[in-house]
Amino acid sequence: MVRDKSPTAQETFLQMAQAAGLRGRLLVTIGLLILVRLGIFIPVPGIDRDLFAQGIQNLPVLGFLDIFTGGGLSALGIFALGILPFINASIIMQLLTAAIPNLEDLQKNEGEAGRRKISQITRYVAVGWAIIQSLGITIGLLRPYAADPGIWFVIETVLALTAGSMFVMWVSELITERGIGNGASLLIFVNIVATLPRTLGNGIQIAQTGGREAIAQVVVLLVVFLVMIVGIVFVQEGTRRIPIISARRQVGRRLYRERTSYLPLRLNQGGVMPIIFASAVLILPSSLAGFVSNEGALGSIFGQISIALQPGSWVYVAVNLVLIVFFSYFYASLIVNPVDMSQNLKKMGSSIPGIRPGKNTSAYLEKVINRLTFLGAIFLGIVVTIPIAVEGAIPIGTTVFRGLGATSLLILVGVAIDTAKQIQTYVISQRYEGMVKQ
Numbered sequence: 001m002v003r004d005k006s007p008t009a010q011e012t013f014l015q016m017a018q019a020a021g022l023r024g025r026l027l028v029t030i031g032l033l034i035l036v037r038l039g040i041f042i043p044v045p046g047i048d049r050d051l052f053a054q055g056i057q058n059l060p061v062l063g064f065l066d067i068f069t070g071g072g073l074s075a076l077g078i079f080a081l082g083i084l085p086f087i088n089a090s091i092i093m094q095l096l097t098a099a100i101p102n103l104e105d106l107q108k109n110e111g112e113a114g115r116r117k118i119s120q121i122t123r124y125v126a127v128g129w130a131i132i133q134s135l136g137i138t139i140g141l142l143r144p145y146a147a148d149p150g151i152w153f154v155i156e157t158v159l160a161l162t163a164g165s166m167f168v169m170w171v172s173e174l175i176t177e178r179g180i181g182n183g184a185s186l187l188i189f190v191n192i193v194a195t196l197p198r199t200l201g202n203g204i205q206i207a208q209t210g211g212r213e214a215i216a217q218v219v220v221l222l223v224v225f226l227v228m229i230v231g232i233v234f235v236q237e238g239t240r241r242i243p244i245i246s247a248r249r250q251v252g253r254r255l256y257r258e259r260t261s262y263l264p265l266r267l268n269q270g271g272v273m274p275i276i277f278a279s280a281v282l283i284l285p286s287s288l289a290g291f292v293s294n295e296g297a298l299g300s301i302f303g304q305i306s307i308a309l310q311p312g313s314w315v316y317v318a319v320n321l322v323l324i325v326f327f328s329y330f331y332a333s334l335i336v337n338p339v340d341m342s343q344n345l346k347k348m349g350s351s352i353p354g355i356r357p358g359k360n361t362s363a364y365l366e367k368v369i370n371r372l373t374f375l376g377a378i379f380l381g382i383v384v385t386i387p388i389a390v391e392g393a394i395p396i397g398t399t400v401f402r403g404l405g406a407t408s409l410l411i412l413v414g415v416a417i418d419t420a421k422q423i424q425t426y427v428i429s430q431r432y433e434g435m436v437k438q
Contacts, residue, residue: 317385
C-alpha cells in the first residue's frame with residue numbers, strides 16, 4: 001500500500017469500524033447530535049401552539065431562522081434559538097477583533113492562551129445575545145399567543161430559551177473537542193438535513209398528483225440541484241496556486257538547493273458567510289415591519305421596504321448581489337492579510353518568482369486576492385440567483401425549494417467536505433501509528 005496517497009473509501013469505512021479512537025469520536029458525535037434533535041421537540045410551556053402556527057405563516061424572518069434551528073422555532077422547542085446566538089457572537093467577535101487592537105494582539109501574539117481568552121469572551125457575548133434574542137422572540141412573537149402573558153411568562157420563557165441555547169453551545173464545543181468535525185457547523189448541517197424529508201415529500205406528492213408536466217418539472221429541479229452541488233464543490237475546492245521559491249541555504253557541509261512550492265489561495269475565502277450576512281440584512285426590514293406595524297409612519301416605511309424586497313423581485317436580486325459582493329470583500333479582508341503574508345514569506349527566505357519581496361509582494365498578493373474574491377462573489381451571486389430563477393420559471397419551484405435554498409446547499413456541501421477531510425486525516429494518522437508499531 002502506498003502510504004502517501006489519500007485513503008480510499010473502503011479503507012476509510014474499515015478504519016471507522018475498527019479503530020477505537022475514530023469509532024469513539026463518531027459515536028460521541030452521533031449521540032450528541034441526536035440529543036440536540038430530541039431537545040428541539042421539548043415545548044416551551046404556556047403557549048397556544050395551533051394559534052401560533054397560524055400567526056407565523058407569513059413571516060419570512062421566521063422561515064429563514066427556522067432552517068438553521070431545524071424546525072425548533074416553529075415547533076416552539078426549548079432549543080428554538082439553537083446555535084444561532086453563538087454564531088452571531090462569533091461574527092461580532094471577528095468584527096471587534098479587526099477593529100480593536102487589543103483583541104487583535106490577543107489573537108495573533110498571545111498564542112493558545114490568547115485564543116482561549118477570546119473564546120471565553122465569545123461565550124459571554126453569546127449569553128448576552130441569547131438573552132436579547134429570547135426577549136425579542138418572547139415579547140414580540142410569543143406573548144400574543146400565551147395563555148397568561150404576564151411578567152412571569154416573559155421571565156420563564158427567556159430563561160428557558162437562553163438555557164437551551166447555552167446547552168446547544170456547550171454540545172457544539174464538546175463535539176469539536178471530542179468528536180468529528182466542527183460542532184457548530186455540524187449542528188446547522190443536521191438541522192438543515194432535518195428539513196429535507198419535508199422538501200422531498202412535497203416534490204414526490206406533486207409528482208404523484210400533477211401528471212406528466214409535474215413529473216417533468218420535478219426532474220428539472222433535481223437536475224438543477226445536482227448542477228448546483230457540482231458547481232459548489234468545484235468552487236469550494238478551487239484554489240489559485242502561486243509558485244514560491246525558497247532561497248539556497250547551507251547547514252554544516254550540506255548545501256540545500258532552491259525549492260519550489262506553492263502558496264494556495266482559495267477562490268471563495270468567505271465560504272457561506274457572505275450569503276448569511278446578506279440574507280440577514282435583507283430579512284431585517286421584514287422583521288422590523290412585523291414588529292412596528294402599528295407604529296404609524298415608521299411602520300409604513302418599513303412595510304414599503306419589505307414589499308420592495310420580497311424574494312423573487314428584481315430589487316431583491318440586485319440588492320442581494322451587491323450585498324454578497326460587499327460582504328465577500330469584507331470577510332476576505334478579515335481572513336487574508338497580504339502584508340502579513342508578504343512578511344512571513346520574507347522571514348522564511350522565500351519569494352514569488354519575478355516579484356520583489358516587501359511592498360511589491362504584498363501589492364501583487366492583494367491584486368490576486370481581489371480578483372479571486374470578485375470571482376468567488378460572482379459565483380455566490382449565481383448560486384443565490386438560480387433558485388430564485390427556477391422558482392419564477394417553474395410553478396412548483398416555490399413549494400419544493402422552500403427551506404432548501406442556496407445558503408442551505410452551500411452549508412451542506414461545505415460541512416460535508418470539511419468533515420470528510422477530518423475523517424481522512426484520522427485515517428492517515430492511523431496508518432503512521434501502524435508503521436511505528438511495526
